[in-house]
Amino acid sequence: MVALDVVHASNSRLRELGPGLVALFVGGTSGIGEFTLKAFVQNTISPKVYIVGRSAPAAERIIEECKAINKDGNVEFLQANVTELSEVDRVCKEIEKKESKINLIVQTQGNLTLAGRLESPEGIDRKFTLNFYSRMRFIENLRPLLRTATITAPHFSRTLSVLSAGHGEGKLDFDDLELKNNYSGVRCATHTITMNSIMIEEFAGRDPGTTFAHSYPSGVNTGITRELPVWARAGFALFKPLLLPFLVSVEETGARQLFIATSGIYAPLKPAGLLASGVPAPKGMEIMDGVDGKVGSGAYIVNWNDDIATSKILKEYREKGVGKTVWEHTMGIFERVEKVNKLRAEAYSK
Template identity: 65%
Template sequence: MVSLDLIHASNAQLRELGPGLVALFVGGTSGIGEYTLKAFVQNTISPRVYLIGRSAPAAERIIQECQILNKDGKVEFLPANVSELGEVDRVCKEIMKKESKINLLVQSQGNMAMSGRDESHEGIDKKMSLSYYSRMRFINNLLPLLTTASTTAPHFSRSLSILSAGWESTINLSDLELKKSFSLGKCADHTITMNSLMTTEFAKRNTGTSFVHSYPSSVNTGLSREMPFWARTLVKIATPLFKPFFVGNDETGARQLFLATSGIYPPLKTGMGFSAGMKRPKGMEVAMGTDGVVGSGGYLGNWTGAPAVRKQVLAKYMENGVSGVVWDHTMGIFERVEKVNAERIKKVEV
């Protein structure tokens, strides 16, 4: 485990990058996203932060609290229901009108719904969209801004998807979107494993940016409010019993920010102006990538700050080119949804 002292020292180095870092936090109106956002604001000079979520009251509270943490920081709320890729596209266009670069993209959107498959009008299960498809859409849409951040001073460009790195499992390659075989367990297996595989695919195509999938461990995020009554009751009873095992809010934010910025997780291309990230803690080396190659730009991070253990199933998938299969599937879903939304707009206009 990387000690909290080393974590805080690393995060404090963000100030050395100078003023005006730009960050986007999706799902940041509560829980882990909120804690990581506050850690970023606290450790930077005059940052510009975009907060995307559904709750305006929560966003207003967070903005006020961030003003206390850093009076020179600017946090702007952009409301959006990001379970829909059309909404992702809309908010990305809004951001691209405001900014030419993004230094840090952090995503933690999700829900604790326990029902069966629940498709949006786009034909995608909402839970799968939040944990996977919307995240990949944000990254894909904002690649030009991440690339600009990597090629202009201070040459710092990072993407962090917070879910469950290190918990990868077997997935159904003939039904990746689980149209025919959906269950909550399979949904978790698919979204976790595909998040991990895509770190490699994005990293090899965008060599100046680091792509990290992280595991935050047990954190009291308040997401149980979306569960059925019986499940909320069980969580309420169990929470005091498991509280000693929770990672604290401030610690969670600090550790996730470390995973998103440390030199342990550099982009594939470093040197010649490209930032490798904050200086690595003494005795820690550059991490092995998701593809099994040290420093390859796509990584799995554990809540401790150290790399997550790469499971054998993931190594086998990498060897067999499954990451490319997942890439092609994902781009295909994007094309399909674009057509669905274009037709929907056409009908409204008529």
């Protein structure tokens, strides 16, 4: 476990990376994303931050609070419902018009629902899209900007997907990776968590100057139950006092996720400069093992306490070459959705 005072000390050194870091927070209008964003704004010099979310009132509140934290920060809201990849593409195009590089992408989008498969007009499940496809699409679309960040001082480039690294990986149904025919909430969780962990390794191999991380935040006291039925929310409220001792506060979670997003102990495979790994590793700490078990491989699955998580199934799948299968599936979904959206646009224009 990385001590919390070490986490705070590291985060406070983020200013050493210089002014003008550009960051994107998807799902940043509440919960873990909001508090990680605030920790980033508080500890940086003149940052440029984009928030992607659904709630404009929540974003306006956060922007005002960020101004009080750091008057030199520039925080902009991009409203979108990223259960559809067309919205992801639209947001990315807006960012590409304004920025030539991006240093950090933090993704926490998701919901807690008891509903079954909810297919979007794009033909894929909305929850699966939130937890996996939208996250991979943001990374894939913005890879050119992440690459530019690796060759632009301070050469810092990183992505973080907050879901359930090391705690929810399991067997994949290779005959139905998108769960079009055999959907359940449990299967959706297993597939999206496992595929997040597999894909960060795939991206790291293709972009060695960027760090790709997938983290588990543990139980956190957020408002994620808001989309549950009334009876479920009431039940959670009833038992919440009993759960509080086992929950991590949003403030601590925000600090720890920022540590994962910026600390030099999670270095890229091939850092392009002294600060390319982020904030220098705390005294007495070394670069961590990547998901493949090798030091500094550029892809990390990280526990809530900032230690490296482990997963036996990922080792098995690596030996079987499953990464290639998941990569090709994901890119295939993107191609299919692009065709669907092109047809939708053509039909709408008639």
